[in-house]
Amino acid sequence: MSAVIIRPEEVGDETAIRLLLVNAFGGEAEARLVDELRSSGEVVLSLVAERDGEIRGHILFSRLWVHNAGERFAAVALAPLAVHPGHQHEGIGSGLVEDAHARLEAQGEKLSLVHGEPAYYGRFGYSRERAAGFETIYQGEYLQARAWDDAAPAAGRLDYPQAFADIG
Numbered sequence: 038m039s040a041v042i043i044r045p046e047e048v049g050d051e052t053a054i055r056l057l058l059v060n061a062f063g064g065e066a067e068a069r070l071v072d073e074l075r076s077s078g079e080v081v082l083s084l085v086a087e088r089d090g091e092i093r094g095h096i097l098f099s100r101l102w103v104h105n106a107g108e109r110f111a112a113v114a115l116a117p118l119a120v121h122p123g124h125q126h127e128g129i130g131s132g133l134v135e136d137a138h139a140r141l142e143a144q145g146e147k148l149s150l151v152h153g154e155p156a157y158y159g160r161f162g163y164s165r166e167r168a169a170g171f172e173t174i175y176q177g178e179y180l181q182a183r184a185w186d187d188a189a190p191a192a193g194r195l196d197y198p199q200a201f202a203d204i205g
């Protein structure tokens with residue numbers, strides 16, 4: 038069996054990513070989110086995990102703005118993350134998050150937000166406490182943040198891409 042390769046999404050991957058998302062989430066909402074983010078040009082990083090020529094995992098970060106004290110700070114939103122149901126618990130999800138974080142930090146990103154299961158995202162440095170000061174309709178026990186820079190804001194209004202509102 039060949040190794041898992043994690044690489045940036047390429048033109049031509051769209052259909053395989055869509056199928057993966059529909060399979061992993063059991064619905065179309067996340068696939069529509071990704072389609073919209075691509076169209077609106079708000080994707081910051083989109084990676085796939087490939088094995089034996091087959092896309093088995095996908096992670097995407099889009100541009101999120103933090104408005105604080107009259108200033109605008111560029112952050113990223115992690116969503117969605119998906120691994121094919123037949124290949125979960127093989128470390129693919131963790132590999133995607135860790136690889137993506139290394140790339141984002143190298144690109145100069147300073148803050149990431151996620152709305153998801155704290156027991157999972159806590160493994161990758163996300164915490165509820167770091168996100169508690171933000172204003173957003175997603176505020177609550179599932180909103181978590183991780184920063185690569187202590188100077189990144191811990192308060193302010195989060196402005197997500199329109200695509201998040203569109204999928205409900």
Ligand SMILES: CC(C)(COP(=O)(O)OP(=O)(O)OC[C@H]1O[C@@H](n2cnc3c(N)ncnc32)[C@H](O)[C@@H]1OP(=O)(O)O)[C@@H](O)C(=O)NCCC(=O)NCCS
Nearest residue numbers: 061118119120125126127128129130131132153154156157
């Ligand atoms: C969540 C998901 C991306 C994890 O991917 P994965 O490749 O199976 O994850 P990994 O193999 O890296 O890690 C598996 C570990 O995470 C844990 N885990 C997986 N999903 C979890 C969840 N929702 N809550 C808490 N822990 C979870 C597993 O119990 C496992 O723990 P172990 O290593 O102690 O056995 C995958 O299960 C998935 O695509 N789920 C459906 C879509 C989804 O819910 N995406 C996340 C949206 S927030």
